[in-house]
Amino acid sequence: MGKAVGFIIVSVAFFVSQINCQEAILHISNESSSINKEYCLVYNQSWTPLSQTLDAALQYPLVNMTSTTLCNTSGISPEVVKGKALVVMRGDCDFSQKAQVAHSLGATTLLIASNTLLITPSANDSEYAKTHIPLALMRYRDYLDAQQVFAGGMQVKLYAPLHSKIDASIAVMLLIAIVTVALGGFWSGACERDRLNGDVAGGGGGGGGGGGESKADSGELFLYSPLKVVIFVAMMCGMLVLMYFFYNVLVYIIIAIFCLASASALFGCLDAVMEKIGCATGRFSIRNHNFSVRSLILASLCIGIAVVWGVYRNEDRWIWILQDLLGIAFCLNFMKTISLSNFKICVILLSLLLVYDVFFVFITPFFTKNGVSIMVQVALGPDASGEKTQGNMVQVPAEPQAPTEKLPVVMRVPRFSALAQNLCGMQFSILGYGDIIVPGLLVAYCSRFDVWINSSKKIYFVSCCTAYLLGMIVTFAVMLLSGMGQPALLYLVPFTLITSAVVAGCRREMKQFWAGTTYEVLDSSREPLLPEGRTDSSVEGDIC
Structure with a gap:
């Protein structure tokens, strides 16, 4: 159920063009x-x-x-x-x-x-x-x-005051993106290390990724088959098209799913932090059922945050803080739960999603009646009909209106330079969850590969995070220079894939990096994590 929930959210969580308002x-x-x-x-x-x-x-x-x-x-x-x-x-x-x-x-x-x-x-x-x-x-x-x-x-x-194109909200958005990707990748690598260490202590066998065709006990789901990746992307395309034609009905289903999924994700993140700092659980029993005080408190807090967001989701002034908090937790949990088993799968998935992003942002406006891309129409809601492909249109309600529902699939940060003269409505910088999750899956794979080869400097993880940061900077730079929103995957995918491949090539580990298998490292300065004699079958370890 959790995997289906994540799939539905991610299906419509890709980058949205920003409106270049003329107010x-x-x-x-x-x-x-x-x-x-x-x-x-x-x-x-x-x-x-x-x-x-x-x-x-x-x-x-x-x-x-x-x-x-x-x-x-x-x-x-x-x-x-x-x-x-x-x-x-x-x-x-x-x-x-x-x-x-x-x-x-x-x-x-x-x-x-x-x-x-x-x-x-x-x-x-x-x-x-x-x-x-x-x-x-x-x-x-x-x-x-x-x-x-x-x-x-x-x-x-x-x-018409001249607002600087370089707004502080861009820096905040960049910080949110890179911190989320780095934390998600680090968490995935830490879970992999715990699983392998637990398996070694238990005397089990098996490698860490290339042949992983089963779920680990931790709830992690491996994508290992190219065919399944193609089917996954095709289903995302179908979901986006359905949202375009049946938006008014499906938007409420997505909002309900997001509340459940994000509350669960936030609980998982906070519980992991409490576990890391050694916070006591404090258990008690009622009719032979054991309960954890810590879990009950965290569950109440997370459900409360999700409910508050659900009730006040159309309040622009402050609700974006809760939406971003829940969005960060959702992205972190997704990156930790969904694992790409090898670099080949990473290349296939990210390349297909790059084509998907560019097609639905740049190509679909030629087929829609109002000239708005399907991606923008779905992510911004029916009001996006006022935004043309050149990004030179704006719409402002003449009378107070009931707010239109929007999908919770983007990070939102208000433009600070426009807050003082917010007469026509708040303006936001926007980044889709997909622009964090999709490259984040590659970052998570690099983090796990560092664990498999026992890289003390985490060379793959650090390199991929750096490439992601540079890709985001280029994305924002092109957006500011062109005055148009950009499909971020157009820049993030090449930056992260090429950087990861170059690192593997320079270290002469491309064969292992491509296959995703754990192996003995001949260089004695980099001893492998796994002992001799381990196979490349999937590992079933302790719950992370």
């Missing part, structure tokens, strides 16, 4: 008082660029024309609007027509009040050159609020 600020003041207030705007930077600072923005008096949609000049006197900013209602004609009418009347700025979803205003390429005044959308309810605050007339400025 601006409407600064309103009143000449008769020192009161000022700011509201959210949505604009098109390539169409009508705005000043980047408040001081550089020009100030104009605002004329209320919300009684019209301004599709023509009928009934409007140019003297009333000349040299002023206009606010009109959305509808009846396109944005470019409203802007041309406002410009012909002598207006300096056009604000379009909307009762529906705010979207980045756009037009045909031929219409862009005809618009010579700033144009932006605002919420109609914001304008009504401004009327109450500034009853004696309004002066407005429009500006």
Whole structure:
């Protein structure tokens, strides 16, 4: 059951493109008082660029024309609007027509009040050159609020602060990714060492990986057959497509599964830490049933965290902390539980998932009706329809709405540079669980191989972790330079696979690394962990 739960979560847990929002600020003041207030705007930077600072923005008096949609000049006197900013209602004609009418009347700025979803205003390429005044959308309810605050007339400025592309949230995301991968790999190697040491003490036989076609008693599951790997990836593709077509139903099933799986994973992680530091269990009996006080306390804590996340999962301000905590535990447990038996399986699995990631991010937009990739649509939910492949669209609700459900398959860290001016909604840096788990499985294999050859310097594990860190840095660098979200596996898979292969080649251990078998090391400076005479059959050891 646990393996099926993990499969369902990982099936949709891959990288999501980030939204390159084009949001601006409407600064309103009143000449008769020192009161000022700011509201959210949505604009098109390539169409009508705005000043980047408040001081550089020009100030104009605002004329209320919300009684019209301004599709023509009928009934409007140019003297009333000349040299002023206009606010009109959305509808009846396109944005470019409203802007041309406002410009012909002598207006300096056009604000379009909307009762529906705010979207980045756009037009045909031929219409862009005809618009010579700033144009932006605002919420109609914001304008009504401004009327109450500034009853004696309004002066407005429009500006779009330039947010640094290099946000501190990227560093936090990078830290989460590398620490999770390193801990998961180290945990997998430690379990392998405990299992082999326990087996040696028990006099058992068997090698550590190449022929492992059975589950260890610890609950670890080995992927050893190329055919099974292909079937595994094919099932992931099928699950993603099902989520695309039946999102509104399956999303609640995934959320329920995530709560159960992440609570169990968090319990496993915390229990392992308590065991490592020697925390007493404190047992008691009720009707001949033994209970551990430590386990009961940890179980209550983990279930409570999962329940709190489930109840408040749509609260953006702080719930991301719990989602990331549960996500880290889920990734760690998955990396410790699922073991790739040899480097050949690593190459097959990671290569297939690389193709899977690139196809569903870059290729599927050509087949979907709204031009959004299936990966983005599934991971961001139905609201992702406003994001095009160039990442230059944004949507902002005009009215308070019930939050749409999103799959818990990403790490989320708020963009710290945007927190101070969070008028349109919180912005997040996002990384899919799959970009941690998939390379993490290779890191875990390298960690176990270090155990099999008794490498005191953990050369394979350290090298693969370093390659993962460099791959993540390259991923973020390309994302920042291109302004588009990237399928991280496109960079992580080559970095980790090539680095691992180069290390094995330089150490002349490629044959053993490829097959995954334990063996005698001829170099006396690196004595093998296993004694002579051990075979390459799978090991059944003590529970880790």
